[in-house]
Amino acid sequence: MKIAIVCYPTYGGSGVVATELGISLADRGHEVHFVSYKQPVRLQSLAGNLHFHEVHVPKYPLFHFQPYELALSSMLVEMVKLHQIDLLHVHYAIPHAYAAYMAKQMLKESGIDIPVITTLHGSDITLVGNHPFYKPAVTFSINNSELVTAVSKDLRKDTFSFFKVHKEIHVVPNFINVARYDKIRINCERDTVAKSNEVIVTHVSNFRPVKRVMDVVETFARIHAKMPAKLMMVGDGPDRMAAESRCRELNIWDDVVFYGKTNEVSKILCFSDLMLLPSQTESFGLAALEAMVAATPVISSNTGGLPEVNVHGETGYLTNVGDVEAMASFAISLLSDKEQLTAFKQQAYAHACQFDVDKIVPQYEALYQKALQ
Numbered sequence: 001m002k003i004a005i006v007c008y009p010t011y012g013g014s015g016v017v018a019t020e021l022g023i024s025l026a027d028r029g030h031e032v033h034f035v036s037y038k039q040p041v042r043l044q045s046l047a048g049n050l051h052f053h054e055v056h057v058p059k060y061p062l063f064h065f066q067p068y069e070l071a072l073s074s075m076l077v078e079m080v081k082l083h084q085i086d087l088l089h090v091h092y093a094i095p096h097a098y099a100a101y102m103a104k105q106m107l108k109e110s111g112i113d114i115p116v117i118t119t120l121h122g123s124d125i126t127l128v129g130n131h132p133f134y135k136p137a138v139t140f141s142i143n144n145s146e147l148v149t150a151v152s153k154d155l156r157k158d159t160f161s162f163f164k165v166h167k168e169i170h171v172v173p174n175f176i177n178v179a180r181y182d183k184i185r186i187n188c189e190r191d192t193v194a195k196s197n198e199v200i201v202t203h204v205s206n207f208r209p210v211k212r213v214m215d216v217v218e219t220f221a222r223i224h225a226k227m228p229a230k231l232m233m234v235g236d237g238p239d240r241m242a243a244e245s246r247c248r249e250l251n252i253w254d255d256v257v258f259y260g261k262t263n264e265v266s267k268i269l270c271f272s273d274l275m276l277l278p279s280q281t282e283s284f285g286l287a288a289l290e291a292m293v294a295a296t297p298v299i300s301s302n303t304g305g306l307p308e309v310n311v312h313g314e315t316g317y318l319t320n321v322g323d324v325e326a327m328a329s330f331a332i333s334l335l336s337d338k339e340q341l342t343a344f345k346q347q348a349y350a351h352a353c354q355f356d357v358d359k360i361v362p363q364y365e366a367l368y369q370k371a372l373q
Contacts, residue, residue: 005019005021006049006100017175034051077107089368090117092119104116119151120149122155129149139164142159180269188267188361189271192271200272204265211278211279213237214246221250222324265290266294274331277300288306289352301320
């Protein structure tokens with residue numbers, strides 16, 4: 001098949017999943033064309049049947065905000081005609097599903113009827129898409145897609161709750177490339193970041209308020225008071241400066257490392273003994289899955305799709321949002337018991353293997369065939 005994937009090119013979960021999906025589809029023999037305003041960060045090389053098409057938005061003084069949706073839909077029309085694309089798979093409802101619908105209507109005038117598959121990832125439904133200004137367009141775009149998928153059962157439930165959707169929504173979870181992480185774990189050099197008697201706690205996010213990074217700092221301070229420990233803070237965003245300031249106030253600054261944005265997330269996770277993910281909401285929790293495949297247990301909030309990924313008492317623990325004391329208590333108990341920690345690491349890895357790319361991508365291929373039929 002010739003598949004066009006429309007996604008955001010950033011470090012966010014939707015862009016990462018879309019990019020990894022396209023790479024895997026190309027490995028399986030499909031011709032994949034990525035369409036975005038910049039080359040996706042996870043798309044390291046373009047060769048063979050992997051292609052990238054940049055959307056350029058001309059700047060006109062008439063427009064206060066440049067019309068990206070128009071540029072994207074026009075690009076999709078041209079690309080479908082030029083490369084004989086079989087279907088469009090758009091990730092994130094706004095603006096991609098809406099632009100894909102417009103492209104579909106324009107292509108019909110040329111006798112081309114191309115199916116659109118829309119994948120819902122989270123904030124496009126629960127935050128942005130649910131805003132009164134966007135809700136009608138999101139509802140329309142979902143209902144006019146040939147097929148719709150969501151990355152978790154919880155997100156599927158929210159979509160039906162927030163919107164008047166009459167389409168079936170297929171749950172296809174996010175996935176991980178287990179083999180790639182296995183290679184990293186074999187060459188893990190933990191002693192480069194911590195002493196042998198220190199535990200390593202990690203947090204990975206975009207440091208937005210919804211990720212509750214201050215809860216990470218407060219939880220780590222309690223762990224640090226009980227045992228030698230290091231905190232690896234991976235990512236960047238609006239709450240980073242506040243988190244750094246709080247680390248100094250709590251006198252833990254010397255044992256906290258802020259990495260910023262990095263492509264070395266998998267390597268950092270292989271060093272780690274525990275991941276903290278206290279998010280206000282997570283549609284799936286890809287960061288938790290990335291930690292688990294690196295054999296790192298997760299202590300997370302029990303919100304959104306996280307309970308579908310992190311199994312309480314097996315791969316880690318679930319707590320109520322904002323319950324720092326409970327997170328710290330679970331963390332200290334687990335990190336103090338080497339035998340139990342080893343068991344949780346093994347269980348986390350085993351559970352993550354259920355989300356391996358070779359088990360999930362065929363589900364998308366089956367839906368593609370269904371859409372084409």
